[in-house]
Amino acid sequence: MAYWLMKSEPDEVSIDDALAAPKQTVPWFGVRNYQARNFMRDGMQVGDGVLFYHSSCPEPGIAGLAEVASTAYPDDTQFDPASHYYDAKSKREEPRWVMVDVKAVRKTRLLSLAELRTIPELEDMVVLQKGSRLSITPVTAGQWKTLQKLLK
DNA sequence: GCCAACGTTGGC
DNA sequence: GCCAACGTTGGC
Numbered sequence: 229m230a231y232w233l234m235k236s237e238p239d240e241v242s243i244d245d246a247l248a249a250p251k252q253t254v255p256w257f258g259v260r261n262y263q264a265r266n267f268m269r270d271g272m273q274v275g276d277g278v279l280f281y282h283s284s285c286p287e288p289g290i291a292g293l294a295e296v297a298s299t300a301y302p303d304d305t306q307f308d309p310a311s312h313y314y315d316a317k318s319k320r321e322e323p324r325w326v327m328v329d330v331k332a333v334r335k336t337r338l339l340s341l342a343e344l345r346t347i348p349e350l351e352d353m354v355v356l357q358k359g360s361r362l363s364i365t366p367v368t369a370g371q372w373k374t375l376q377k378l379l380k
Numbered sequence: 381g382c383c384a385a386c387g388t389t390g391g392c
Numbered sequence: 393g394c395c396a397a398c399g400t401t402g403g404c
Contacts, residue, residue: 261400284401363401
């Protein structure tokens, strides 16, 4: 059992969108960073805890709780020339990019990035490190526990 | 819109 | 394999 923080732009897919989706589940397409991909491919298991984070918006922060609902499988948007996420160098026989399904569990209060930065127990969170831009980052069991209390 | 930080590309 | 140039992310 592992824990993750996954960033989504709410204009694209918000926690509300995920909750409104069939089975409250959305495919996490569009990841085009190798480190983030490797976390999905090599690290994620069904049932892992997910912090649903809203980024590139007026108030970035954790907006909900979710869980990993599938193991990694090819992200079809990489083969679609019309897609923003198209990758001409990826081949069907050898897909470069994968995704997982993410099932929204519940919306939480917005725990903003600014507030996260004030919590001593969370100072080591990868997402809070200077220059951190990764859209998927691991969360420790201790950090998860602290966050559960804050998001009750 | 700015810009710091980081990732990727490609010439050599 | 180095590294300059360029592209992207994402908070502010």
